[in-house]
Amino acid sequence: xxxxxxxxxxxxxxxxxxxxxxxxxxxxxxxxxxxxxxxxxxxxxxxxxxxxxxxxxxxxxxxxxxxxxxxxxxxxxxxxxxxxxxxxxxxxxxxxxxxxxxxxxxxxxxxxxxxxxxxxxxxxxxxxxxxxxxxxxxxxxxxxxxxxxxxxxxxxxxxxxxxxxxxxxxxxxxxxxxxxxxxxxxxxxxxxxxxxxxxxxxxxxxxxxxxxxxxxxxxxxxxxxxxxxxxxxxxxxxxxxxxxxxxxxxxxxxxxxxxxxxxxxxxxxxxxxxxxxxxxxxxxxxxxxxxxxxxxxxxxxxxxxxxxxxxxxxxxxxxxxxxxxxxxxxxxxxxxxxxxxxxxxxxxxxxxxxxxxxxxxxxxxxxxxxxxxxxxxxx
Amino acid sequence: xxxxxxxxxxxxxxxxxxxxxxxxxxxxxxxxxxxxxxxxxxxxxxxxxxxxxxxxxxxxxxxxxxxxxxxxxxxxxxxxxxxxxxxxxxxxxxxxxxxxxxxxxxxxxxxxxxxxxxxxxxxxxxxxxxxxxxxxxxxxxxxxxxxxxxxxxxxxxxxxxxxxxxxxxxxxxxxxxxxxxxxxxxxxxxxxxxxxxxxxxxxxxxxxxxxxxxxxxxxxxxxxxxxxxxxxxxxxxxxxxxxxxxxxxxxxxxxxxxxxxxxxxxxxxxxxxxxxxxxxxxxxxxxxxxxxxxxxxxxxxxxxxxxxxxxxxxxxxxxxxxxxxxxxxxxxxxxxxxxxxxxxxxxxxxxxxxxxxxxxxxxxxxxxxxxxxxxxxxx
Numbered sequence: 039x040x041x042x043x044x045x046x047x048x049x050x051x052x053x054x055x056x057x058x059x060x061x062x063x064x065x066x067x068x069x070x071x072x073x074x075x076x077x078x079x080x081x082x083x084x085x086x087x088x089x090x091x092x093x094x095x096x097x098x099x100x101x102x103x104x105x106x107x108x109x110x111x112x113x114x115x116x117x118x119x120x121x122x123x124x125x126x127x128x129x130x131x132x133x134x135x136x137x138x139x140x141x142x143x144x145x146x147x148x149x150x151x152x153x154x155x156x157x158x159x160x161x162x163x164x165x166x167x168x169x170x171x172x173x174x175x176x177x178x179x180x181x182x183x184x185x186x187x188x189x190x191x192x193x194x195x196x197x198x199x200x201x202x203x204x205x206x207x208x209x210x211x212x213x214x215x216x217x218x219x220x221x222x223x224x225x226x227x228x229x230x231x232x233x234x235x236x237x238x239x240x241x242x243x244x245x246x247x248x249x250x251x252x253x254x255x256x257x258x259x260x261x262x263x264x265x266x267x268x269x270x271x272x273x274x275x276x277x278x279x280x281x282x283x284x285x286x287x288x289x290x291x292x293x294x295x296x297x298x299x300x301x302x303x304x305x306x307x308x309x310x311x312x313x314x315x316x317x318x319x320x321x322x323x324x325x326x327x328x329x330x331x332x333x334x335x336x337x338x339x340x341x342x343x344x345x346x347x348x349x350x351x352x353x354x355x356x357x358x359x360x361x362x363x364x365x366x367x368x369x370x371x372x373x374x375x376x377x378x379x380x381x382x383x384x385x386x387x388x389x390x391x392x393x394x395x396x397x398x399x400x401x402x403x404x405x406x407x408x409x410x411x412x413x414x415x416x417x
Numbered sequence: 418x419x420x421x422x423x424x425x426x427x428x429x430x431x432x433x434x435x436x437x438x439x440x441x442x443x444x445x446x447x448x449x450x451x452x453x454x455x456x457x458x459x460x461x462x463x464x465x466x467x468x469x470x471x472x473x474x475x476x477x478x479x480x481x482x483x484x485x486x487x488x489x490x491x492x493x494x495x496x497x498x499x500x501x502x503x504x505x506x507x508x509x510x511x512x513x514x515x516x517x518x519x520x521x522x523x524x525x526x527x528x529x530x531x532x533x534x535x536x537x538x539x540x541x542x543x544x545x546x547x548x549x550x551x552x553x554x555x556x557x558x559x560x561x562x563x564x565x566x567x568x569x570x571x572x573x574x575x576x577x578x579x580x581x582x583x584x585x586x587x588x589x590x591x592x593x594x595x596x597x598x599x600x601x602x603x604x605x606x607x608x609x610x611x612x613x614x615x616x617x618x619x620x621x622x623x624x625x626x627x628x629x630x631x632x633x634x635x636x637x638x639x640x641x642x643x644x645x646x647x648x649x650x651x652x653x654x655x656x657x658x659x660x661x662x663x664x665x666x667x668x669x670x671x672x673x674x675x676x677x678x679x680x681x682x683x684x685x686x687x688x689x690x691x692x693x694x695x696x697x698x699x700x701x702x703x704x705x706x707x708x709x710x711x712x713x714x715x716x717x718x719x720x721x722x723x724x725x726x727x728x729x730x731x732x733x734x735x736x737x738x739x740x741x742x743x744x745x746x747x748x749x750x751x752x753x754x755x756x757x758x759x760x761x762x763x764x765x766x767x768x769x770x771x772x773x774x775x776x777x778x779x780x781x782x783x784x785x786x787x788x789x790x791x792x793x794x795x796x
Contacts (some may be wrong), residue, residue, distance in 0.1 A: 075743055077748065079752070104738075118739055120734050120735065177500055360499075364452075367454075370459075371455070
């Protein structure tokens with residue numbers, strides 16, 4: 039059994055997911071290392087010191103640079119980055135739609151021009167699986183189409199049907215790759231991805247069809263792409279119950295601390311988001327009482343850490359005044375320290391969430407934490 | 418006695434210099450943290466892990482941002498940065514000449530426009546000492562004029578005469594500041610600076626005059642500003658013997674590993690240079706066999722560390738292949754890891770130099786190390 043369900047409270051759940059590189063305690067926040075490194079000068083060694091459970095790397099970026107064949111020759115992402123714990127790779131699909139130019143979607147896959155050097159690339163389910171196999175992640179994501187949030191039924195239904203056919207091809211291809219003698223990580227697992235925009239019946243029907251394939255886990259994609267928070271929560275309300283409860287559920291690309299708590303409350307296990315690293319690089323840092331802008335003049339002589347009691351490497355050593363100075367002076371160290379704090383904040387929040395569910399106090403934890411986050415009472 | 422002379426070999430010497438924040442073992446390389454941080458996302462905590470003996474901060478930059486009064490209110494540079502060991506501040510003079518626009522030099526000091534916001538600033542000996550006192554460094558540098566390398570005698574002689582008068586004013590002002598009740602670091606020491614371009618008799622006469630002031634240490638300034646290596650070595654040959662042997666001698670802004678070895682051989686104790694951090698940020702890293710450009714295609718599949726046997730945090734964990742990828746992808750982590758390696762290389766080279774002098778094998782160490790550096794036989 040790959041997924042052990044440890045504790046539940048309503049729809050919220052906490053589990054343990056077994057992978058070739060160790061156990062993932064859920065709910066978990068995956069730290070986004072696009073090109074096999076977290077933006078903000080954060081190394082694999084740093085990740086160990088801030089409680090990271092899973093590293094997420096981007097297939098498209100690594101295919102373009104340094105090339106997945108290069109990563110394979112170097113022993114796969116774990117050896118390349120020196121990160122010893124689980125790694126998830128996305129399918130490349132999202133970047134094809136968001137970054138690449140002049141794409142053409144056909145039944146076989148997608149043709150597009152690389153955003154770095156303009157060369158033409160073709161990627162379909164088989165290509166995505168081959169690249170992810172070369173990267174050697176523990177969890178490979180299915181190659182799907184992520185349609186625009188507010189697309190019409192006439193666009194979404196055929197797109198979702200094709201995404202389902204692509205999922206079957208992904209499954210067959212990964213089985214084949216895992217059986218090859220020189221596969222980097224023969225225990226690599228495939229997660230399917232639910233799509234359907236904000237159209238309930240398409241979401242539900244697709245969730246049921248992918249669940250029948252009995253994959254190790256399932257993601258909900260196509261959210262956090264322009265719809266409102268209420269629409270997103272509604273999609274979770276109708277879709278998560280249609281996915282296997284005794285398998286991990288991954289909400290892709292989400293989100294704020296509030297989003298994560300609301301989604302955990304609806305049964306989600308896995309999250310990923312660029313907010314903590316991107317906001318850190320802009321001097322925005324997270325606390326249990328809301329976000330702080332370190333550039334604020336109010337912190338010029340403030341000798342307190344970002345958040346009192348925080349055990350991250352930044353708060354254990356440096357003052358708001360020093361961080362403010364570094365960020366105002368555009369010193370790389372300021373960005374690094376802010377990103378380290380933010381990732382620790384997210385990882386630690388997930389630890390608090392897991393403890394609350396496992397200790398049977400999820401409801402009160404949820405209410406108190408959301409109240410504090412909304413208060414914005416930074417001292 | 419502030420300076421203990423431990424060992425000598427010809428003019429080369431190794432000593433111990435006592436400061437309010439501990440002992441500096443010499444010869445030493447001071448790591449340049451311009452605005453109270455090393456460029457390349459390197460923190461005070463990192464400096465402790467790469468064998469840094471002294472942190473150098475730039476008075477002009479800190480006066481402009483965050484302001485020396487702010488740093489004073491925050492307890493001085495040691496508290497601000499959390500760096501517990503000795504700090505040296507330059508006088509601001511060099512930046513006034515190299516960065517600021519529309520300067521006007523008078524007997525009182527220099528008027529100039531700030532390179533950040535254009536506001537008019539006046540700095541003379543008293544202002545420089547006051548700023549450095551607010552910063553609370555262990556070693557304050559005298560406010561001097563650094564004339565162009567190849568200026569004529571007609572320019573250099575009056576400049577050096579004024580620099581001498583400024584030194585007397587610096588000494589008087591620092592004595593006064595150190596006696597105030599709220600001084601950050603009342604044990605702050607003043608180093609005088611020898612100038613004179615490449616004109617032997619002016620250098621020698623000035624060295625003799627400043628030596629008579631019996632300051633805790635002396636620097637040689639105005640080198641590495643455009644003259645040849647041979648001219649620089651010649652200035653050291655004629656000037657160092659005129660400075661007190663039982664006090665530290667500091668060669669400002671120098672230099673390559675070869676420059677440092679040649680200068681140690683001529684009796685220099687202290688060095689500082691932006692090369693290791695600046696070159697690291699461009700993917701250039703140091704080894705005992707010369708510099709490597711990590712962007713080189715040859716390292717694409719190279720799983721060795723930058724230098725076999727190196728004990729820096731980068732070489733202990735990461736491959737050339739991973740570093741090449743990070744630097745090609747312009748990931749901040751690549752710059753950080755290259756800078757950490759380079760600073761460790763410089764700090765460790767100084768440790769090797771100290772051991773060689775103290776163990777009585779300086780001559781053979783010098784020859785072997787220079788031969789290796791010149792070989793450029795990077796494997």
